[in-house]
Amino acid sequence: MMEEHHPDDEEDSGGHFQDVPMADVTFVKAENQPLSYNEEMDLNQPLQLSIEGLMRLGPLLNDVDLVGRACRHLFLSHVQNQPVVHDLFFPDNSDEAFEDRIDPDWFDFSEFATYFVCNTISRIRDPYNIHNMLDRSKIQDWLADCYNGPHWKKVGFALYTLLFPDLVYDRKVQVPFRAYMEDDSVFWARQLYEKCRDPQWQYTLKEKNLKKEVNSLLVKLHLLDPTQVFPAFTQLKKVFPDLNMELVTTNYLGEPFDWKCIRPEVETVIRLPMLPSNSTRFSFSDLDLYYGVQITEFIMQNPKDFGIWTGQYPDNKRTSKFRDRCALM
Numbered sequence: 001m002m003e004e005h006h007p008d009d010e011e012d013s014g015g016h017f018q019d020v021p022m023a024d025v026t027f028v029k030a031e032n033q034p035l036s037y038n039e040e041m042d043l044n045q046p047l048q049l050s051i052e053g054l055m056r057l058g059p060l061l062n063d064v065d066l067v068g069r070a071c072r073h074l075f076l077s078h079v080q081n082q083p084v085v086h087d088l089f090f091p092d093n094s095d096e097a098f099e100d101r102i103d104p105d106w107f108d109f110s111e112f113a114t115y116f117v118c119n120t121i122s123r124i125r126d127p128y129n130i131h132n133m134l135d136r137s138k139i140q141d142w143l144a145d146c147y148n149g150p151h152w153k154k155v156g157f158a159l160y161t162l163l164f165p166d167l168v169y170d171r172k173v174q175v176p177f178r179a180y181m182e183d184d185s186v187f188w189a190r191q192l193y194e195k196c197r198d199p200q201w202q203y204t205l206k207e208k209n210l211k212k213e214v215n216s217l218l219v220k221l222h223l224l225d226p227t228q229v230f231p232a233f234t235q236l237k238k239v240f241p242d243l244n245m246e247l248v249t250t251n252y253l254g255e256p257f258d259w260k261c262i263r264p265e266v267e268t269v270i271r272l273p274m275l276p277s278n279s280t281r282f283s284f285s286d287l288d289l290y291y292g293v294q295i296t297e298f299i300m301q302n303p304k305d306f307g308i309w310t311g312q313y314p315d316n317k318r319t320s321k322f323r324d325r326c327a328l329m
Contacts, residue, residue: 118299161222202236271292
């Protein structure tokens with residue numbers, strides 16, 4: 001049963017990244033596709049490490065940060081796998097590569113999962129008034145604080161640095177960034193720092209996206225030898241006085257997630273009918289069906305504890321006539 005169309009249903013809470021070619025990353029995750037290793041890499045060949053190759057390494061393709069995109073997909077997958085929402089809404093979602101390396105202390109994934117799912121429930125104008133059980137204003141306020149707060153940047157940076165070493169590689173010589181980390185990382189960090197002092201390289205930065213180039217450089221230094229990050233930043237600031245830590249502090253997870261990206265899963269549960277325990281479908285009598293019972297029970301647990309239940313109950317009882325259940329054989 002399709003719900004009525006309402007203008008509010010089309011309200012968007014954030015943008016999507018545009019699809020771009022994925023050839024220059026070790027593994028990527030397109031929309032609703034699992035992460036997979038790039039089969040072109042031959043890890044049995046000797047690795048050719050050089051400062052030129054290290055400088056070539058970067059997450060950008062056509063000015064799009066592919067590592068950032070992968071972070072969003074990994075984050076959303078981990079949110080869907082939270083026990084509080086997984087079995088009811090996302091039973092078919094399985095762990096992505098690297099998901100087992102996500103530290104639960106990075107972020108309250110379970111709380112975010114609850115609010116994110118509730119936001120979608122509250123926006124779907126279902127005919128059973130389940131959406132009225134939730135206070136959309138409180139939900140949106142909480143999500144806005146989350147998206148604009150320090151924890152959002154913290155978990156984004158943690159995911160970014162988790163994926164960067166294996167996601168970024170030099171296609172020309174088939175060398176992943178991790179190879180430099182597993183070699184003499186302090187030596188390569190020093191080589192990068194010396195590049196920061198090279199006037200010719202500094203000049204090339206003026207012709208590029210300064211923020212993205214400097215940010216990529218500082219991420220490499222952070223992964224190779226964190227002690228070189230501040231000296232490199234100080235060196236670059238001498239050349240670019242307007243450079244500041246706010247400029248190079250990136251929101252790696254980017255825009256708020258679109259509530260509609262999980263709408264099909266939520267609508268499936270809303271439309272699921274349930275019979276009373278003392279009834280059977282094989283009956284010649286009219287039957288009372290209750291829709292969205294599991295979502296109602298979900299709302300009466302964590303969301304109620306969070307104070308986003310409005311106190312209202314759904315109008316989800318519908319009568320199924322025997323004649324409507326009959327079919328000619």
